[in-house]
Amino acid sequence: MSTTSLTTNEYNLLSAAESTAKSSAATSGSSSSSSSSTSSTAALSSLANNYTTFLTLLTTQLQHQDPSSPMSSDSFTSELVQFAGVEQQVQTNSKLSSLISLNESGQLSADSALVGSQATANSTTLPLQNSSATLNYKGSSGQTVAIAVSNSAGTIVKDDLVTASSGTNTWTWDGTDNNGNKLSDGAYSVAVKTMDSSGNTSDVSFTVTGTITGIQTGTNDMEVQMGGATIPMSQLVNVSSTSKSSSSSSSSSDTDTDTSSTGS
Known part of the structure; x- marks a missing residue:
């Protein structure tokens, strides 16, 4: 993001988010x-x-x-x-x-x-899958929020300033960096920050969402894999299996067709 048109507060807010994202990338490197x-x-x-x-x-x-x-x-x-x-x-x-x-x-x-289910987790690890990543955060109407994404080397690849609405907000990333280059799928570190009227920055709680592609055994906890990202099972807050319900509907539809054919 270009910093030339930013106010001092916006610049400081982005810098704080970037610093936290870099720190998360450094700590996630040690298991x-x-x-x-x-x-x-x-x-x-x-x-x-x-x-x-x-x-x-x-x-x-x-x-x-x-x-x-x-x-x-x-x-x-x-x-x-x-x-x-x-x-x-x-x-x-x-x-x-x-x-x-x-x-x-x-x-x-x-x-x-x-495996195959959609999962939401309280994690600073943002899974980029099929060039898409999503996080949700709670905000108040008109609140300025900074989001920063870092790669595993601690380099900021994406940052964004958004204006929140009241309640749950969704931020979607298309996998491109600040220069418009498409990045490879994998695990990235993310931070979300806001600033009060006195110029003090603070963390905004958020969750990340991704598709579970595998399960593996950790030492203290089972771990889910979301593409190239690995997240402890204990950090999951919601799992929804949409694929099973769609396959159930498809199976039910096939049965109805067969029954009508037999009747005629």
Whole structure:
């Protein structure tokens, strides 16, 4: 968007939206689910190492104890109990991981029925599919709202200043950048900002909409794929399956035609 005809407030508002969009792009690059998975694996590995270290210390202690003052049976029994406790904890963690994996497989099969549905999510990830992306935000009549879109590299590719109407507003992006070039489908980061009469900027809550093209397992949550965008299932606020209802209507229509043919 050209900034030559913008007022100072409009320019500041756009700059604030662009800054937030860039920040969202930077944070979305680091996956919290993968770091959580690494942390969980490291914890189990540490516990297993403690188990091995404890066994080594115990056997070394037995080998080098003073024959004239051997370890008392109470102390030996206490150390064996600790050793058994650590061993049991390692096995429990391993079994728990297996149970979680089985549960996720079942959830993946169930959620695969959502593929092809239209979904709305509370996410800063804007899915561009078939050169189209949509977000909805709530505004008041006459309110000036800035929308900024960034690619994964943190470069602003699209920004827009719009005047909101009262209630829910819809903003649709045709996938072209500020210079009119068509961009490839995928995941983009988006920010929506407004400004009060004192010149203070604030975030405007919004939702993004897209078509679910796949389901995958995350570490802490199932994830939906909307083309090249991946959004945690917990961020979905609405899922509507229009394709199934249309196929149902088509099937019903075919049945009526067959019945009338039989009658004649």
